Amino acid sequence: MGEWECATGCFKFASMALPQIITEWFSAQGWDIHPHQHMMVARSGDPAVLLIAPTGGGKTMAGFLPTLAELADGTHEGIHTLYVSPLKALAADIKRNLRRPVEEMGLPIRIEDRTGDTSQTVKKRQRVDPPHILLTTPESLALLTSYEDAPRMFAGLKRIVVDEIHALAESKRGDQLFLALAALNALVPDLRRVGLSATVEDPEAIAHLLARHPDPCEVLHADLGPPPDIAMLETDEAPPWAGGGAKYAIPAVLEEVKKHKTTLIFHNTRAQAEIFFHNLWLANTDSLPIGIHHGSLDRVQRDRVEGAMVRGELRAIVCTGSLDLGIDWGDVDLVIQIGAPKNVKRLVQRIGRANHRYNAPSKALLVPANRFEVVECVAALDAVYDGELDGDPRGPGPRDVLCQHILIAASSGPFEADALFAQMTSAGAYSDLSRAEFDACLDFCATGGYALRAYDKWRRLQQRPDGMWALRDPRAAQRIRMNVGTIQDTDTLKVRLKRSRGGKPLGEIEESFASSLTPGDTFLIGGQIVRYEGLNQMTVEVTRRADKKPKIATFMGTKFATSTQLSQRILRMFQQDTWPGLPTHTAEWLGLQRTLSRLPQPGRLLVESFPHDGRENTVVYGFAGRNAQQTLGLLITKRLEEEGLNPLGFVATDYATLIWGLDRVPDPAPLFDIDALRNGLDTWLAGNAVMKRTFRASATIAGLIERNTPQAKKSGRQATFSSDILYDTLLKYDPDHLMLQITREEAERGMVDFGRIEEMVNRTKGRIDHVRPGRITPLAAPLFLEPGRVPIKGLAEEKLLEEEAERLLETAGVTDQTVTPN
Amino acid sequence: MNGCDITLSNVALTALPSGALWWPDMCLLCVSDLHLGKSERLARRGGAHLPPYETKDTLDRLSADLENTNARQVVCLGDSFDDLDAARGMTEATRLEISRLQAGRRWIWIEGNHDAGPVEFEGEHVFELPLGPLTFRHIAQANGHGEISGHYHPKAHVRTRAKTVTRACFLVDSQRLIMPAFGTYTGGLSSHDPVFDPLFGVDARAILTGRRALAVPMPRNAERAA
Structure with missing residues (x-):
């Protein structure tokens, strides 16, 4: 323990010994208490501790041991420990796994979960009579803090355990959680926080988020265990040039499933998981029990698959990120990753799913879906061998979440602005928030924050004579609660x-x-x-329907960005004369690219133009990262629109931007004039599709767009109009509005990266290789199936519409536009 | 004007790309579902504070159409105000702007479901308006003939060779015409919705709003239209 404890004198649990009843149970199981579990007990008096441990390292037990010890004598009244995880399923799973030892030890501890799936009756009862240990999610916790009775419910709270904190820290769900922790801390000042994380590249950054600012937070590391046994799956058939299905690998995958007890087959998107499962099932002549699991399936179906898995009845499960996190699914002895792992850190975490035994190597196979992905997989394997983890820092906490949190605070009761500001800046992500920024958010929540003061009469929040802020209409709390959350599901x-x-x-x-x-x-x-x-x-x-070839459902899926580190490894590989490290088919494929066109080089900019599928295509291989490639796509399509070349859309990856349109691009060199690009930036920033998408997400989180209203629930249909209209109106009449500022801030972290475009232009200064191969090239092929296409609403849309209108009327036997129904 | 000419009950009309309807012989401009004061109504009911600029934006666009056509008569086809309190709560600037648009014109407010009842603005207030062979009313009736109505805010999805385009639209056949909503904050109901099936025959067209008013066969569910 550190000296600061003596200085503050607040934390009395230092160097606690485990009660005999617990140590005896461990011996009875024939288990040793791991060193890091001991460490966690020893540090249990710390205000904040972060434990970094690999999957299967007894991480969750390490998090709960101090709680069990403190509750063992049965004297604690009310809630003691709050456990928060990113998945409902994880909360339910921990409940099962924790109840067993607690029952066997005969400890007087009540454990319950509370998620979106918990019934209203149980939820109500839990607020009056909370269990000792409550297992929940960030959204459910945020909701709990919005009730007037939160102070009573959390009165006895001592500890908070945040599981899989590395996953939460990457998203706004984490920001929401850390703000909720700050609110709890205001109710219970001596609350202790514990974070449990998988291996990450920057533990200090997570520690900063976890601890109450400026409390210290010790980072404890568990033994990492042996290195994983990981390789690329060898197949008889070569992977295709493009596509994400990995159908070619199905026989080889089936062979591996037969050789192992339980195999998890991970996919990057739900759509790919569906196709793969379909094809796997068609080839499964031995009728091996195989299931599918992803977030868009009905809960009953998911429960059935999870149950079968726990009972060891399934030989393989085709899944997505929905099984990424620490659920203990019995005897998984092989993980297969279909599609290139876009990020080494996530790959290492997924591999950890195989073999939940401490100190046993986990076994994994990578299956590239196309030849470009072969290159990506080899680069990822090299990175794993080198022990290189990747990731980019996230920047300060987003203000849309802050606005939502102000509304949540108002729902729980009147507040003082000074106190709320102090509370919010105690969250690590918001420790640098200025008072002016906070006040702008408060004004937005109260009046909408418009230059035209239209809503002073209909304020959402009012300042009372005693200076406290309160809801004008207390019934608004219900609407606010209905819209708590930061997950941006598509409708x-x-x-x-x-x-x-x-x-x-x-x-x-x-x-x-x-x-x-x-x-x-x-x-x-x-x-x-x-x-x-x-x-x-x-x-x-x-x-x-069993007899037809299906269309494919476009499930929403996270589009993973390849880390900068991986992209650079790939660009380096392209510079080799030959590729002895790659399978022959892929080396030949790269050779063909070199013959037909060129391979991208660090000091030059490769641009390809070719017709394909009835459109003119241009590919810019900038290797500038997805954000910069996306910005480049927006800037260049804007210039093409100005020059009357009718662009229709573009898609960006970490390596390249593919632009398509109605007309052929003559000479691309003028498009990369850095001054013209920079001039385009400001006007462009305002009106593009990516900004509108960002606006929609942020405006929903901040409470400007209500996804759920009591009226909509009643009628079942929402008389909504496009959020694009709100964006356009705001931009036209109130361009400095807070919501547009937030949109710009958010877009900048997700998109702009103009610095990297400048760097790319300077690096390649005029050395532009414009190739017209006359056909699609090997490197361009995968881009055509890339998700996340951005449409350009320009003249091309009008042209297409006129063309189609003419065609339709002609088909209908009418030749001019006059409508004269007979 | 980039409009699309229509004949309904032997009357020549033009669907304008803005979503307004022009009757040249009567020098009459018709707009539907302005929903003025929508953001104010939402805020009053404790909902979100939408950017309070839609009333100005809607009136600006109406003003542009009035100038371009030099209309002498104006028919507002109902749901002109998002509710009666919204009508009463119009700011002084909005009232002045409406008076300016009304000056020198015959102005008819048709009652809609959102603004059923008297509003204190100049002009004639009627439930429906028969004019020559045409009848203007807010909601289409089963046996309407030569009927011009609003209410549904129709929009159409058109699949082109490169993408699907969605636009607010007029729906028209030999019996009736349904207008798109003119208000800035208005959503739309797809022409595929079954509510339109009994109202429109097989020859129905959708006229899309946008840069030019464009007619296409009304996009609908093929099975139902039969």
Whole structure:
């Protein structure tokens, strides 16, 4: 323990010994208490401790041991420990895994979970009579802090355990959680915080988020265990040039499944998992029990797969990030990663899913889906061998989450602005927040913060004569609670079998995908092909269909960015004369790229132009990272639009930007004039599709757009209009508004990176190689199947529409635009 | 004007790209579903504070159409105000602007479901307006003939060779015409919605708003239209 404890004198639990009842239980299991578990008990009096441990290292037990010790004598009343994890499933799993030892030790401890799945009755009871240990998620915790009775409920709280904190720290869910912790700390000043994390590149950054600023936070490291046994899967057939299905690898994958007890087959997106599962099932002539698990499937279906997994009934599970985190699923002895791991850190964490035994190496196989991914996989393997973890720092806490938190605070009762500011800046992510920034958020929550003071009469928050801030209409608290959360789901619709076929729920699909369906279309969900029959009260009705090739459901999936470190490894590999480290097929494929076009080089800029699929395409291989490539895409399409070249859209990866349009791009060199690009930046910043997308997300979190309202719940249909209209209106009449400032801040962390464009332009200064190969090139092929395409709403859209209108009317036997129905 | 000419009950009309309808022989401009005061109403009810500029934006666009057409008569086809309190709560600037637009013109407010009841603005207030062979009302009736209505805020999705484009639209056949919403903060109901099926025959067209008013066969569910 450190000297500061003596100085503050607040923490009395230093160097606690474990009660005999617990040590005896461990011996009875034949288990040793790991050194890091001892360390956690010894440091249990610290205000904040971060434990870094590999999966399977008894991390969760390490987090809970001090709680069990403190509760062992049965004298504690009310809630003692709050456990927060990113997944509902994880909370449920920990409940099972914790109850068993607690029961066997005969400890008088009540353990319950509370998530979106918990019934209203139980939730109500928990607020009156909370368990000793409550397991929950950031969203449920934020909601709990919004109730008037929060002070009573959390009165006895001593410890908070944040599990998988590395996953939360990457997103706004983490920012929300850390603000909620700050609110709890205001209720319970001597609260102690524990973070449990997988291996990360920068533990200090996470420690800063976890601790109450400026409390210190010790970082403890568990033994990392032996290095993983990891390789690329060898297949008879070579991977294709493009695509993400990895269908070619199915026989080899099946062979591996047969050789192992339980295999997890990870995919980067839900759509890919669906296709792969479908193909795997078709090839599964031995009828091995194989399941599918991802976030868009109905909960009943997911529960069934999880249950079968725990009982060891499944030989393989095709899954996505939904199984990424620490759920203990029994005897997994192989992890297969389909598609290139975009990030070495995530790869190492996934590999940890295999073999949950401490000190046993985990076994994993990488399956590249196409030849570019072979290069990526080899680069990732090299990075794993070199022990290199990647990641980019996140920057200060976003203010949209701050606005939501102000509304949450107001829902729990009147507050003082000074106190709330002090509370919020005690969260590490917001420790640098200025008072002016906070005041702007408070004004936004109170009045909308518009230059035109239209809502002074209808304020959301009012300052009372005693200086406290309170909701004008206390009923608004309900609306605020309905919109708590930072997860930006695309709008989805539930999918059910037709009522006449049992009405069974299957899962959900994106609304935009649903609107593209016409009756008779087929798509995959949960591994089965279904036929779209129609929309019935906001539910997609389908029937089972076994005989057709499906359309593919476009599930929302996180698009993982390849880390800068990996991209640079790849660019270095391209410079080699030959590629002895690569499989022959991929070395030949790179050779072909060199013959047909060129390979990108650090000191030059490769630009390819070729027609494909009825459009003119231009690919810019900048290797400047996704953000810079995306910004480049926006700037160049803007210039193409100005020059009348009718761009239609673009997509950016970490290596390249693919732009398509109606007209051929003559000479690309003038497009990279740095002054012209910089001039474009300001005007461009305002009106593009990426900004609108960012605005939508931030405005929803900040409470400007309400996803859920009591009225909408009643009618089932929301009379909503596009958030683009709000953005355009704000930009036109109130360009300095806080919401636009936040949008710019958010866009800058996710997108702009103009510095890297400048660096790229300076690095390649005029050395632009413009190649017209006349056809699609090996390196360009994968870009055509890349998700995250950005549409350009310009003249090309009008042209297409006019063309289509003419065609449709001609088909209908009418030749001019005058409408004279007979 | 980039409009699209229409004949309804032997009357020549032009659907304007802005979403307004022009009747040249009567020198009449018709707009529907302005929903003035929408953001104020949401805030009053304890909801979010939307940017309070949509009333000005809607009136600016209406003003531009009035200038371009030099209309002598104006029909507002209902839901002109988001509710009666919104109508009463209009700012002085908005009142002046509405008076300026009304000056020298015959102005007819048709009652909608959002603004059923008297509003204190100049002009005629009616439930519906028969004018020659045409009838203007807020919500389409089953047996309407030569009927011009609003209410539904129709929009259409058109699949082009490169992408699907969605636009607010007029829906029209030999019986009736349904107008798109003119208000800035208004969503839309897809022309695929079954509510339109009994209202429109197989020859129905959608006229898309945008840079030019463009007619296409009304996009709808093929099975239902039969």
